[in-house]
Every structure is written in C-alpha cells, then in structure tokens.
Amino acid sequence: MIEIKGVHKSFGDLEVLKGIDLNVNRGEVVSIIGASGSGKSTLLYCINAIEKINSGNIIVDGIDVHDKKTDINKLRQNLGMVFQQWNSFPHLTVLENAALAPQIVKGFSKEKAQEIATKELIHVGLGDKLHEYPTRMSGGQQQRLAIARALAMEPPYMLFDEVTSALDPELVGEVLDTLRLLRDDGMTMICVTHEIAFAKEVSDKVAFFHEGLIEEIGTPQQVLDNPQRERTQQFLSKVL
Amino acid sequence: MIEIKGVHKSFGDLEVLKGIDLNVNRGEVVSIIGASGSGKSTLLYCINAIEKINSGNIIVDGIDVHDKKTDINKLRQNLGMVFQQWNSFPHLTVLENAALAPQIVKGFSKEKAQEIATKELIHVGLGDKLHEYPTRMSGGQQQRLAIARALAMEPPYMLFDEVTSALDPELVGEVLDTLRLLRDDGMTMICVTHEIAFAKEVSDKVAFFHEGLIEEIGTPQQVLDNPQRERTQQFLSKVL
Amino acid sequence: MNLFTPLSWSDSGFILTGILNTVYISVVAIIVGSLLGLLVGFVRAESNKSINMLLGAFLDVLRSVPLIIQLILFTTFIGAMGYPLNPFAAGSIILSLYTMAFMSEVFRSGFDSVPTSTIKAARSLGLNYLQTVRYIRIPIGMRAVFPSWLGVALSVIKDSALVSVIGYMELLRTAEQLISRTQQPIMILIGVGLFYFMISYPLSRYGKYVERKMEI
Amino acid sequence: NASADKLDDVIKRGTLNCGVVLDFPPMGYTDKDNKPAGFDVDYCNDLAAVLGVKSEVINLTWGDRIPSLISAKTDVVVGSTSDTLARAKSVGFTYPYFVFKFQVLSKKGVRMASFDDLKDVKVGAALGTTYETEYFKYADSKGWGRDNYTSFKSENDAFLGLYQGKIDALISTNTNIATKLTSGQFDGFVAGPYVPNYDDVVGLIAKRDELAWIKYLNLFLVHQIRDGRLNELHMKHFGTAVSPDMVQSLRDNK
Amino acid sequence: MNNYEFHWNVVFDAFPQLLSGAFTTVHVSVLSMLVGIVIAVLLALGKLSNNKVFYHFANIWIEIARNTPALFLIYMAYFGLGAYGIHLSPYLAVFSALVFINAGYLAETFRGGFQSIPTTQYSAAKSLGMNNIKVYRYVILPQMFRRIYHPMTNQFVWSILMSSLGILVGMNELSGETQRLQSTSFRTLEFFMVAAAMYFVITKLVLFTSSLIAKKVFKGELS
Numbered sequence A, B: 001m002i003e004i005k006g007v008h009k010s011f012g013d014l015e016v017l018k019g020i021d022l023n024v025n026r027g028e029v030v031s032i033i034g035a036s037g038s039g040k041s042t043l044l045y046c047i048n049a050i051e052k053i054n055s056g057n058i059i060v061d062g063i064d065v066h067d068k069k070t071d072i073n074k075l076r077q078n079l080g081m082v083f084q085q086w087n088s089f090p091h092l093t094v095l096e097n098a099a100l101a102p103q104i105v106k107g108f109s110k111e112k113a114q115e116i117a118t119k120e121l122i123h124v125g126l127g128d129k130l131h132e133y134p135t136r137m138s139g140g141q142q143q144r145l146a147i148a149r150a151l152a153m154e155p156p157y158m159l160f161d162e163v164t165s166a167l168d169p170e171l172v173g174e175v176l177d178t179l180r181l182l183r184d185d186g187m188t189m190i191c192v193t194h195e196i197a198f199a200k201e202v203s204d205k206v207a208f209f210h211e212g213l214i215e216e217i218g219t220p221q222q223v224l225d226n227p228q229r230e231r232t233q234q235f236l237s238k239v240l
Numbered sequence C: 001m002n003l004f005t006p007l008s009w010s011d012s013g014f015i016l017t018g019i020l021n022t023v024y025i026s027v028v029a030i031i032v033g034s035l036l037g038l039l040v041g042f043v044r045a046e047s048n049k050s051i052n053m054l055l056g057a058f059l060d061v062l063r064s065v066p067l068i069i070q071l072i073l074f075t076t077f078i079g080a081m082g083y084p085l086n087p088f089a090a091g092s093i094i095l096s097l098y099t100m101a102f103m104s105e106v107f108r109s110g111f112d113s114v115p116t117s118t119i120k121a122a123r124s125l126g127l128n129y130l131q132t133v134r135y136i137r138i139p140i141g142m143r144a145v146f147p148s149w150l151g152v153a154l155s156v157i158k159d160s161a162l163v164s165v166i167g168y169m170e171l172l173r174t175a176e177q178l179i180s181r182t183q184q185p186i187m188i189l190i191g192v193g194l195f196y197f198m199i200s201y202p203l204s205r206y207g208k209y210v211e212r213k214m215e216i
Numbered sequence D: 001n002a003s004a005d006k007l008d009d010v011i012k013r014g015t016l017n018c019g020v021v022l023d024f025p026p027m028g029y030t031d032k033d034n035k036p037a038g039f040d041v042d043y044c045n046d047l048a049a050v051l052g053v054k055s056e057v058i059n060l061t062w063g064d065r066i067p068s069l070i071s072a073k074t075d076v077v078v079g080s081t082s083d084t085l086a087r088a089k090s091v092g093f094t095y096p097y098f099v100f101k102f103q104v105l106s107k108k109g110v111r112m113a114s115f116d117d118l119k120d121v122k123v124g125a126a127l128g129t130t131y132e133t134e135y136f137k138y139a140d141s142k143g144w145g146r147d148n149y150t151s152f153k154s155e156n157d158a159f160l161g162l163y164q165g166k167i168d169a170l171i172s173t174n175t176n177i178a179t180k181l182t183s184g185q186f187d188g189f190v191a192g193p194y195v196p197n198y199d200d201v202v203g204l205i206a207k208r209d210e211l212a213w214i215k216y217l218n219l220f221l222v223h224q225i226r227d228g229r230l231n232e233l234h235m236k237h238f239g240t241a242v243s244p245d246m247v248q249s250l251r252d253n254k
Numbered sequence E: 001m002n003n004y005e006f007h008w009n010v011v012f013d014a015f016p017q018l019l020s021g022a023f024t025t026v027h028v029s030v031l032s033m034l035v036g037i038v039i040a041v042l043l044a045l046g047k048l049s050n051n052k053v054f055y056h057f058a059n060i061w062i063e064i065a066r067n068t069p070a071l072f073l074i075y076m077a078y079f080g081l082g083a084y085g086i087h088l089s090p091y092l093a094v095f096s097a098l099v100f101i102n103a104g105y106l107a108e109t110f111r112g113g114f115q116s117i118p119t120t121q122y123s124a125a126k127s128l129g130m131n132n133i134k135v136y137r138y139v140i141l142p143q144m145f146r147r148i149y150h151p152m153t154n155q156f157v158w159s160i161l162m163s164s165l166g167i168l169v170g171m172n173e174l175s176g177e178t179q180r181l182q183s184t185s186f187r188t189l190e191f192f193m194v195a196a197a198m199y200f201v202i203t204k205l206v207l208f209t210s211s212l213i214a215k216k217v218f219k220g221e222l223s
C-alpha cells in the first residue's frame, strides 16, 4: 500500500505540491489527470524519491520513503517507474536494457537476469527484438521496453508518467494495450495520463490535480462523467 | 482541374502507387485517408512534381505535370503545398517567409510581395506576428504560417499533407479552423488527413488509400459512414 | 659591434609589422579558405559517391599531413618546378587550402543540416534549384555552422604561426628574431602569447555564446 | 628566352636575392634596428654592387638554405655552407670563401681539456650543421652514444640553450664563439678544444646547373681576395687581419 | 619538372632513421594523449565543481590551451621555462606542450560529453534502484565514452600532426629527423615527400584502427 500524507514540495519559491493526500491499495489502479504544471509528475518523482519533499510523508508498504534511514535503492526496487520521454539505455540491446538492473541491483546471475528480462519483454510484445538496439525502434516499442525494464525488477507497484504523450498517435494504442495487460495481471499502478478515455476504462480511482492540490478524486464515473467541481468540468470540457 | 490517370510510382523495388485515378474539380475538397505507408504523401509529392512518376499522367488545368517540356517551377505556383512537418524558414521573419516566393519567383516588388503576404497572414490569424521569427512560435502557428506562405502565391489549388499530425492536440484546432476558412473561401484542396471527423465535415469526396491503390472513394457519407469494403471498415474501426 | 641589445621602443614598429603580417595572412586564409570551402562543401553535399571519394581523398591528404611539412614541401616543390613564390604567397596558398579542407566539412554539414522537407517546401513554392540554394540552403545552413566556422577560423589564426618556417615574418618569427638579439625569451614570448589570447579568447567566447543561443 | 641564364636574370631583374643565415654572428646577424648585418651580408652587398643591382638579403635558417635555392627564393646563398661531397650532389659549390675551425664553448668550471671531455657533459649544436655531423662521427667512433646530445633548430637557439643551462657545452665555429665571447654576454663561458683534424671549408652555393653563374661567383670570390676586400671585412667583423694561412688555404682550394 | 632530379637512394639509405623518427612521433603523441586524458578528466571535474579555486584553475588552463598556438606553447616550455632554469629536453618540451593542449581540449570534450547525457537517463537508472556508482558505471560512462570517442580520436590525430613542431626545437621525431637528413644531404624534396607520406600513413592507420575498435565495441548502436 502506498500512503501519501500531506505532502508539500517546492522548487525554490514555487510551491508545486501544496498538501497531497492519497492512498493506493494493492491491486488498485489510480489515474492522475490535470493540466500541465499542476504537479502530477512531481508527485510521482517524490514517491520514487527522485525528488525530496518538504513536508508530509510517503509510506510504501510501511516504509517511509523520505526517512534518512531508508535504503532508497532497495525501496525503488519495489516501485517501477516509466517516464514520458522514453529513456532506454542507447548503448545496450533491448535484452541488456531489461536485464541490467536485475543483474547489478538484485545481484542475479546473468542467465537468471536475462531469463526474467526475456519473459517480461515477451510479455510486452518485444520477444522478437531482444538483440536489437533501442535507437532503431519506434517510440512505442521503446516505451514498451521501458515498461518491461521496470517489470523485470518484479516490483509490486508501477508508476507511469504520461507514457504515451510523446508518442505518435498510431503508437499510443500499443502502449495502452500493454498497460491494460498489466492491470489485468493485477498490478498496482499509478498512471499520470492525458488519455481520458483510457483512464475511464482502466482506473479504480481518478484524481484530478489542480495547482498542486487534488481538486477531486473518486471513481471514473464520479470524476469523469459527473465532475462536481467547476475546475474539473472546465478541464474535461477542454480535453474531450 | 487536377486529373490523375493511372499513376504508378516506385521507390527502387517498392511499388508505392499502383495505378491511381482521381479527378479533383475546381472548388472541390477531396480528403485522402489511409494507413501509414499507403502512399498518400507520395501522391501529393507526385502532383507537385517533387517526386517523378513511373507511368500514368497528372494533368493540372490541362498541363501535364510530368512532361519534360513543362516549366515545373511555373506550374508549382498553381499548387500550394503544406507538409506534415512545419517547414518555416527559420532565418526569415514571418512576413519574410510569406513574402519570399512572391518576390523572387513571381518577381513582385518587395512592397507588393509584403502586401500580399500580410493579407494572407492576417487571413490565417498571424497578423500580430509579422516580425516574429518562426522558431519562437508554436507548431500550430508555424503550420498556419506555412499555409499563408503557400497562399501568398495565390494558387488555385492547395495540397495538404497531414498538416495537423505533428501538432500537440491543443494546437490541432486552430489549424483545422484555418482549413475550414479556406474551404469556405472556395479553395480547391486535396487534404491527406488522419482527422476523420474533420474529413467528414469538410470534404466533398473522401478517398481511402490501401497499399498504393484507391480502395474506396465517394462522399463522406458513403465512405466514412457506410464503407462498402472490408479494408475501409477495418481501418475506420481502428482510428475511430 | 653590438650583438646583443635589449628590447627597446624602437622595436615596436618591428613588432607591429609582425602582428600585421599575422593578421594579414590569417585574414587571407580565412576568406579564401571559407569561399573555397563553401564551394567544395556544397559540391560534396550534392554530388554522388565517386566525386565525393575523389574530393574526399584530396581533402584527406591536406588534413593528414602536418601543416609545417606541407608548407616546406609546397614552397620547395613549386620553386623546383620553376615558379618561385614569396613566403607570403606560398604561405597564403597552403594555409588557404588547409583552411578549405576543414571549412568544406563545416559547410557540408551545414548544407546537410537543412532538412529535405524545408527544401521541398521551398521547391513547392516554385523556387528553382538555384533560388533554393541561394535563399534557403545557404542562409539556413550557414547560420547553423557559424560556431564551427568560427572555431576553424580561430585555429587558422593560431596555425598561421607555422608560416614562419618558410620565412614569412609573422609575429612568432619576429619574436624569435628579437629573442636571438636580446636573449630575453620570457618577456617576448609572454607578449606574443597574450596577443594570440586576446584575439582568440573573446571570439571563442562569442562562438560559444552563439552556440548556446542557437540551442535554445 | 631560352639561352638566358641566372646571371642575365639577376641583371635584368635588377635585384640580387642573396640568402644569409642571420643567426650566425659575425657572419650574419640582425643589428639593433633589426636589419641584417655581418660578413656574409657585406659579401652579398659587394656582389650586388659589382653586378650593378640592388641587394636583397634573405634571412635563412641552416635548414632553409637548399630549399630556398631550389624554390628560387634565392639566387645564391652566402651561408657558410660546408662543401661536402654529399651536398655537392645536390647543389653547386663555388670556391671556398672562408675556413672555420669547429670549437667547443663551455661553461666555466666544466672540465674541457680535450675534445674527449665532451663525453661526460651535456653537449649540443645546431641541427643539420656540419659540426653536428662531425661530432656524431667522432662520438660514434668512440662509442659514446647520443644521450647527452641536444639538437637546436638554429645557431641562436643553441647559444640560448647554453646560456640558459640546457647544455654545458656547445660546438660551433671558432669565429662565432669568438664573437659571442667578446660581446660580454658570455662571460661565464670559455672557448675550448677544436674538433680534431677538421677544417671547415665553406663556399657559396647556387643551383647545380647554373654553371655560368657559378663561374661568375668564383671570379667574384677571387677578386674579393685579390682586391683586399676579404681582409677589410675580416678587420671589420673580427677585429683582426685575415690570417695568411686562411688566405693560402682559400687560394689552394680553388 | 624544371630540371630537378630526384635522388631516391639517399632516402632509401636513411630509411632506418626516418622510421626511428616516426617511432618517436608515435611515442610522444601516444604518451601525451594518455597523460592528457588523465589531466583532462580532472580539469573537466574542476569545471563542473563548485569549488572556486579548482574551477578557475581548470578554466585558466583550458582557455590558455585553446587560445594560443601550439608552437608558442612549445617555445614557452623550451626557452620560456629555460629562462627560469627549468630545462626540458626537446622531447619533454614538445611532450609537455602537447599534454597541456590535449588536456585543455579534451577537458571541454569530456565536459560536453558529460552534459550531453539527458538527465532522464539518471532518473531512469535511479528508478531501477541503482546507486550512484552503478548509475555511472553502467549507464552514464558507457554512453559518455561513445560520445567522446570520435573527438578523442581526432585529438590523437591532431597530436601526431602537431608533434611535427618538434622540428623547431631540434627534437628527433619524424620532422626533426627529416630536417637533419635533408640538411646533410640537401635532398629536401625527397625527404619531405617521404615524411609527408609517412605522416599520412600513420594518421590513416590510427583512424582505421579507431574505427575498427569502434565497430567492435559499439557494435550496431548509435553511429
């Protein structure tokens, strides 16, 4: 379970998160929507401790992420993360990309690491690209590689930050399909997304961010079909 | 009138156009849809003689485009073209971009060229950006600049190649509005597009391309609402 | 008889001539080398494999043989052929060719950096080949490579010091002669170093500034 | 025109391009106005005068001498060029116009009783000179190796190197060393032994095939001796009369 | 040809000396490259560091190296330092000038290579649970190496070509050896033509080897 309690976060003078509370239970899929700059990515970065927070707590399976005593590299193994901009490691093949972390972080043997990696790559539909270099692949394929790479660490949680928004329209579908697959596997996920239809389809909960606060949260039906808050309505009318 | 008769076109071994027949009358708006790689862009390039054809004829207002004796630079003045990737000239201001061709191709005086350019730029809504450099503008604005630049040659025909598909979603609208404007002005247009809703709204005819052939052609109602061919149905079910 | 005489004010004219000679030959080499480089770069960007191979091989030799050897070899050779050249002429020719070898790559990458889609856009407006080159490819391509161009130009100024080996009285050779006479290398050398630095440093800063500005 | 030779060329051109090595005082150097001066420069001027043309002195390093001739930058090099048989395959030599001894100049306090003492000190000379070759020949015959030897691009660099202490001793010509010692700048140094059994006989050089030109130069040299000009210039640049030995040797060698 | 007769047998006889000169050329360039790389890493770190002293030291070094002629720096190392009683042999003078310049140029290359790796690569690697050392060892440095490989090769070629300035301080590398040989035999054209050819061959060999290595190490990725 991920528990986010009263999280504040500033970049210099700019307060980006102004007190976020959010719980994500095992097996749940939570989508975060909201205008650009509302702090959605920042929250994900804070959950993964890539950014420090100013106050509040983020607890993952009982462990305080931002506690100094927490072994952050160990914790991150539980939190797979995929970014908007695909960032495959260009100097490694697809298989090596996915096998790197299991091998050097978890300490698996090369064979074992590659076995897991291969499994996940097949899972996301890249079984025929194992020895390709990612720079030769489309954005959608690279994004699926990034997902497989995160999955190869076998994390209980996955964080997705607008993983389709840098993709050409025709490539969006294949990546969303992969996310659906994960949902069906029962993966716990937080998805920052602009794809409202997708959010409606896969989410258990949808949170609408506005200027560093959760303006509205609830089931997709509540938030997306019957938004109560004016800001949510405005936002939805613009993107739909 | 643009008459396309039995056009074949290969790149090396790859036959991209396998016999295209299509007539576009003055004042008509024809939309071309179809999967990636089906040859849509290639056809536009061939109409504008940017690519040579292997056989067949393309006749614009009675002039054979691919005849050796045709003065292609003169012909192109009748065929405005706008590309998927906005191609503003980065070293010139917006006004200079649009005034360049009238001045050096048509031989207008600088004043006259700028006058026409200004008129077209105001038409597409860039009246307040005349002395801006295009690199400072959004993709949508650059795309409208490209349209104005083509219009400044006062061509009777305009060819549009997926002019919105490289744009961020929020910028698509402004460019489509500009196209609507042109349609309302009575401009003859061929639009390659992925925006089915837009195609349905503005077109007199819609042609569905499949692997280098026109699989189906007719009014938007015929092709988009009641497609007869299985391939058209498949394609539409995927993109809608 | 006075073999060793200290540096004096009367030497300033002599030094100034050295400075002017350095500036003079550098400017000639940069201008001629850039023009030739523009031409060769364009030909290379436009032409097929075999012409490119030929040109490439020639440029390769210019880039793979030390400038100092080229200078000595060229002056000796052309003289032996019966066309003696003074150090300035011979130095300018070799330095210009050497500059061209590097400039042509700079300009070639400039021409290549203009997207084909932009060229197609220009052609679709009815611009013919030459108009496209003149109004689109050269201005866009050249802007993109200005920092690299400046980099090559600065290295030419520095390399011009080597023309001293064929007897051209540029700054460094002037300095050497003064050192022989005064036996005071330090002061004179530092002065020379400062001169180069004062030309090169601000310009290279400016180049970096432009580069950064272009990235944004 | 085809039959015109160098002599005609020079007279027609009205200038004599005369190469001199200007870092070899007192044969060639630059004075305080950075103008060429020295024995060789005066020879150039004398030659130009008898030809009735303007004298253009061209500054060369040792290594430049041949390239300057081949590239026709110079018509003649008055540059203390040792008349070795190897070089004579490439350029044309005149009669000798001067005879040098090769000598060691060393720091005071460095033991330099005989030439063999060079074995144990850091020694240097200008690159590509005959004394460098002679030193190598001697060192090789004694099996010294070359680790203690440093080449310099030019004569001046060699003296600067000795002055700065890069080397303890250098080899140059007796004349050059004598001049340097009288200048006062080399007070801490002493002239030492000569290179054993070697007289450095030097001539003017020109292109090998310009026979008429070389003949003219030969006659010029003879006249310099006969007319007393050699002696005059020796007085001017060395402060002493030219020794009868040297005059004899020049006459013999011709 | 205006009655210049080539005498190739002189050159042929002197070939061992030319080869030994070529060896010295390669020797001094390789060594100056290796030492230059080590210093360049330190200078690059200096330019990236917040320590003012370290930063300015690196900056001054880099700017002097990049903005003054190599020939000047060689003179400076030879006669400039000599005036203070620091006596470098011709080899050491050329070597230290080349090291100084290589370090200056390579430092900028390294810094550029370092900064060209997108920060998203760090985030991605960290999000996989890698600690800082692993992030650098497995993700950042290998990518950086690819980016600096070609500039480094070019710098190496530059070093080879610039070591020819050894001719001006009487060093026994290829050019100096050539100069000596032509001074004693007076066969200027022949010797310098052969020297030019040797330089050409050496640089081509270096470039060829470098691209072979690149093909092997970088396999198909990037270009």
Ligand SMILES: Nc1ncnc2c1ncn2[C@@H]1O[C@H](COP(=O)(O)OP(=O)(O)OP(=O)(O)O)[C@@H](O)[C@H]1O
Pocket (backbone or CB within 6 Å): A011, A014, A016, A034, A035, A036, A037, A038, A039, A040, A041, A042, A043, A162
């Ligand atoms: N490293 C940083 N330093 C300073 N400001 C930052 C930094 N990262 C983000 N910000 C700022 O914080 C705010 C929130 O950014 P964030 O990326 O979280 O927004 P977002 O909701 O993800 O938007 P988008 O939909 O555009 O990705 C923005 O104003 C952004 O400029």
Ligand SMILES: Nc1ncnc2c1ncn2[C@@H]1O[C@H](COP(=O)(O)OP(=O)(O)OP(=O)(O)O)[C@@H](O)[C@H]1O
Pocket (backbone or CB within 6 Å): B011, B014, B016, B034, B035, B036, B037, B038, B039, B040, B041, B042, B043, B162
């Ligand atoms: N210059 C070229 N050389 C070789 N092949 C080409 C060239 N241009 C296009 N092709 C090929 O021709 C085929 C048709 O390309 P075209 O760009 O016309 O397709 P399209 O229908 O416009 O697709 P999209 O929707 O992706 O723009 C593709 O397979 C493409 O790879």
Ligand SMILES: [Mg+2]
Pocket (backbone or CB within 6 Å): A040, A041, A042, A161, A162
């Ligand atoms: Mg974001």
Ligand SMILES: [Mg+2]
Pocket (backbone or CB within 6 Å): B040, B041, B042, B161, B162
């Ligand atoms: Mg297309």
